[in-house]
Amino acid sequence: MNLISPTIQSLEQALxxxxxKQQTHTANIANVDTPxxxxxxxxxxxxxxxxxxxQALTSxxxxxxxxxxxxxxxxPRVTVNENSVHKINGNNVDxxxxxxxxxxxxxxxxxxxxxxxxxxxxxxxxxxxxR
Amino acid sequence: MTLFNSFNISASGLTANRLRMDVVSANxxxxxxxxxxxxxxxxxxxxxxxVELTQSGVSPFEQKLQTMMGNGNKxxxxxxxxxxxxxxxxxxxxxxxxxPDADDNGYVQLPNVDPIKEMVDLMSATRSYEANVTxxxxxxxxxxxxxEIGK
Numbered sequence: 001m002n003l004i005s006p007t008i009q010s011l012e013q014a015l016x017x018x019x020x021k022q023q024t025h026t027a028n029i030a031n032v033d034t035p036x037x038x039x040x041x042x043x044x045x046x047x048x049x050x051x052x053x054x055q056a057l058t059s060x061x062x063x064x065x066x067x068x069x070x071x072x073x074x075x076p077r078v079t080v081n082e083n084s085v086h087k088i089n090g091n092n093v094d095x096x097x098x099x100x101x102x103x104x105x106x107x108x109x110x111x112x113x114x115x116x117x118x119x120x121x122x123x124x125x126x127x128x129x130x131r
Numbered sequence: 132m133t134l135f136n137s138f139n140i141s142a143s144g145l146t147a148n149r150l151r152m153d154v155v156s157a158n159x160x161x162x163x164x165x166x167x168x169x170x171x172x173x174x175x176x177x178x179x180x181x182v183e184l185t186q187s188g189v190s191p192f193e194q195k196l197q198t199m200m201g202n203g204n205k206x207x208x209x210x211x212x213x214x215x216x217x218x219x220x221x222x223x224x225x226x227x228x229x230x231p232d233a234d235d236n237g238y239v240q241l242p243n244v245d246p247i248k249e250m251v252d253l254m255s256a257t258r259s260y261e262a263n264v265t266x267x268x269x270x271x272x273x274x275x276x277x278x279e280i281g282k
């Protein structure tokens with residue numbers, strides 16, 4: 001029986017990806033005036049697809065005591081945007097995009113934390129027998 | 132650590148931009164300084180200083196290597212000032228025979244500081260500073276939210 005639902009694990013992965021995303025955006029903003037710096041981003045969709053693919057990978061059990069695969073670690077990749085030039089010094093950080101992405105990521109993070117809290121609340125509701 | 136790294140990155144941006152502002156202030160303050168440095172027993176005027184920014188921590192080679200090895204995350208780092216460069220552009224000549232540093236023909240060499248360039252630099256540094264503050268606040272509120280999980 002699974003007391004703690006796997007949803008919490010998925011949400012946790014979403015949180016860490018969001019934290020990594022936050023890091024790339026802050027790095028891009030900090031390096032907005034660095035000559036030759038190329039902007040970086042987290043490829044969230046590919047990461048999600050990889051994670052979904054990994055969950056489909058189930059262990060082959062011949063005995064009920066065999067242990068199933070643990071959830072493989074979620075591995076979002078950071079890609080570097082090499083091909084565009086935005087400024088004369090070779091830097092391609094687009095400040096407006098970075099700011100918009102920062103706001104978006106913040107909301108996403110808040111939404112996910114909210115959902116985790118909700119999960120825990122329903123769990124504690126069950127534990128206390130609905131009282 | 133993933134969680135607090137974004138704070139450090141934003142802080143590095145704040146430090147670098149504050150230094151840029153310091154350098155701009157020094158340039159404006161010394162816009163008329165004719166005796167900045169003694170060279171071969173003669174005073175030379177102040178020269179405009181500029182800041183050179185680089186991505187901190189990682190060399191371009193290391194960055195490429197880590198990306199190729201699939202550890203792309205390692206390339207995320209802040210900014211640092213690699214050096215403060217002197218602008219070797221031509222000094223301005225001004226005709227002012229009464230100036231104590233005027234030469235025999237009455238010309239005095241003044242620093243190559245252009246107030247307009249300095250103001251533009253100052254604005255750019257201020258805006259970058261503000262952007263880093265915004266990013267820092269965003270990270271802070273996010274992690275404050277994370278502390279509320281389970282409450």
